[in-house]
Amino acid sequence: MEKGLIIFLNGTSSSGKTSIAMEMKNQGDIPFHHLSVDRFLHNYDQFIDTTYPDIKPTRELEPNVMADILFDPIASLYYATIKLFSEMGLNVIVDTVISNDKWFNDFYDLLSDYPILFVGVHCSKEELTRREQTRGDREIGLAHSQFDYIYAYDEYDLEVNTEELSSAACADMILSYIKSDQEYLAFRKLGRRE
Numbered sequence: 001m002e003k004g005l006i007i008f009l010n011g012t013s014s015s016g017k018t019s020i021a022m023e024m025k026n027q028g029d030i031p032f033h034h035l036s037v038d039r040f041l042h043n044y045d046q047f048i049d050t051t052y053p054d055i056k057p058t059r060e061l062e063p064n065v066m067a068d069i070l071f072d073p074i075a076s077l078y079y080a081t082i083k084l085f086s087e088m089g090l091n092v093i094v095d096t097v098i099s100n101d102k103w104f105n106d107f108y109d110l111l112s113d114y115p116i117l118f119v120g121v122h123c124s125k126e127e128l129t130r131r132e133q134t135r136g137d138r139e140i141g142l143a144h145s146q147f148d149y150i151y152a153y154d155e156y157d158l159e160v161n162t163e164e165l166s167s168a169a170c171a172d173m174i175l176s177y178i179k180s181d182q183e184y185l186a187f188r189k190l191g192r193r194e
Contacts, residue, residue, distance in 0.1 A: 004090040006082060006114055007032070007174065008187065011121030012143040012150045013097055014131040016162030016170070020121065021093040023171035030178065033085055037096035040078045044070070075103055079110050086114050099146045101193040108192055118187040119174060120156040123163035157186045 007024070009017040021034045048055070078096065085092045098104045123131075128143035158177045160170040 002089060003115055004086040004088065004092055005178065005184075006086055006111065006116045007091070007093045008116050008118050009093065009095060009121050010098075010118065010150060010153065010156070011123075011162075012128060012146040013138055014128050014135065014143045015121045015123055016167060017095050017121050019167035020160070020162070020170045020174070021095050023167045024093055024174060027171065027175065030091060030175065032091045032093050034093045034095060035078070035082055035085065037075070037078050040074055040081075041071075044074060072102075076106065079107050083110055083114065086111075097146055097150065099149050105192050108187075108190070112188055115184055116187040117174070117178065117184045118153075118155075118157050118190075120151070120153070120159040121170070122151070122159060122161045127163045153190065155186045155189055157182070157184050 009020060011017050018034075018036065018038075021032075021036070024030075025032045025034050075096075082092050082094055098107055125144055125147060128147070129140065132138045132140050132143060158174060160173055162170060165173070
């Protein structure tokens, strides 16, 4: 059995990755499983809230201490789950933001030998700000802080612009690329980041 295809949607927060993933998942022609890092984090939070509903810290924590402690192990589990799905022959849509060299290298080291369609999901900084304001569930400026790192790659298998095209049109472009039987080479060419 062949390994499942991994669709890596590379874009900042609010760039439209989740909307594209939902369109691809719902199209029915090619089966996909949407693995969102936000969902992994939500599930962990839900586990803690359900299992320990009355937990209260006995000391004050700095604002990012919990994220610093938990994100790397959760990201490792997330990447391993992507690998597992592909090993089982399941097609996976990766919906995450890899915004530093460590996270990128962890992802690359684990998955670079897997079939990865590397898709750039683009829109302007102005549109990202507008979307953050409209959403209300993202810190304003988060996408700007990720922008230069996320879009530092100069090679993709395919690029889509969610400011110019609907999520459905972007999904159709990706599906057409998959059906064209072109090779997926861009991610392997990237190499580790130092």
